Amino acid sequence: MPRPTIDRRIRTVPAFDVFCPAGSCSMQDLDDVVLSLDEFEALRLADYEGLYQEAAALRMGISRQTFGRIVESARKKVADALVNGKVLRVEGGNTVLQNTEEPTMNIAVPIDSGGFLLPHFGHAQIFIIFTVEQGRVLAEKQLIFSGPGGCKSAVASELAKRQVGLLLAQNIGEGAVRQMASFGIRVVRGLSGRARDVLEQLLKEEATNSTTFINGADVPQQ
Numbered sequence: 001m002p003r004p005t006i007d008r009r010i011r012t013v014p015a016f017d018v019f020c021p022a023g024s025c026s027m028q029d030l031d032d033v034v035l036s037l038d039e040f041e042a043l044r045l046a047d048y049e050g051l052y053q054e055a056a057a058l059r060m061g062i063s064r065q066t067f068g069r070i071v072e073s074a075r076k077k078v079a080d081a082l083v084n085g086k087v088l089r090v091e092g093g094n095t096v097l098q099n100t101e102e103p104t105m106n107i108a109v110p111i112d113s114g115g116f117l118l119p120h121f122g123h124a125q126i127f128i129i130f131t132v133e134q135g136r137v138l139a140e141k142q143l144i145f146s147g148p149g150g151c152k153s154a155v156a157s158e159l160a161k162r163q164v165g166l167l168l169a170q171n172i173g174e175g176a177v178r179q180m181a182s183f184g185i186r187v188v189r190g191l192s193g194r195a196r197d198v199l200e201q202l203l204k205e206e207a208t209n210s211t212t213f214i215n216g217a218d219v220p221q222q
Helices: 037-048 053-060 064-084 153-161 174-182 195-207
Strands: 008-010 032-035 087-090 095-097 104-111 126-133 136-144 164-168 186-188
Touching: 008 037, 008 053, 032 037, 032 064, 037 053, 037 064, 037 095, 053 064, 053 153, 064 087, 104 195, 126 195, 136 195, 153 164, 153 174, 164 195, 174 186
Parallel strands: 008 095, 032 087, 104 164, 164 186
Antiparallel strands: 104 126, 126 136
């Protein structure tokens, strides 16, 4: 008996769901290709946002292997429509629309044994993961990372599995920033001090709109 298909989480639906070759007399005269909503989401995550397949699979709540099959199918369908001049429709699929207004955020901070931000991210082995909601710290957990150095994708993968969306750091290289981005994790750098104090100061500044560290763009290293 085949296993039931798990609903794939999607965060958006396309604003346009039919694409037709320019200059065609009528869409009725053309063959069409149907791209399912989960295939559309897979393309958005992998090719538009540039996430690694592992990170994209976590976003959709499926295995990496399943994500790989979905995105491969999606790319073939888009190529078929482009090469052969077919109508491309986006519809259907086993999906569930996820609420994009996430009430909480997980924020990771690499620390030393005293709880201060680690000067060099590449040496990170201890992380504090703070859960933040509406400008307040709700909880914190410690993660001991024993894999390759902090500049490798392994640590980004571990943080992504714990639904971390933001990393606070002191000194971190561009390669590590790109690795984090590939797992959907933004980086704020150039910070120093005790981890909890640094985060609470950022939250305070965010509340007064004097910064956009938490919900805004990356901050260049000082």
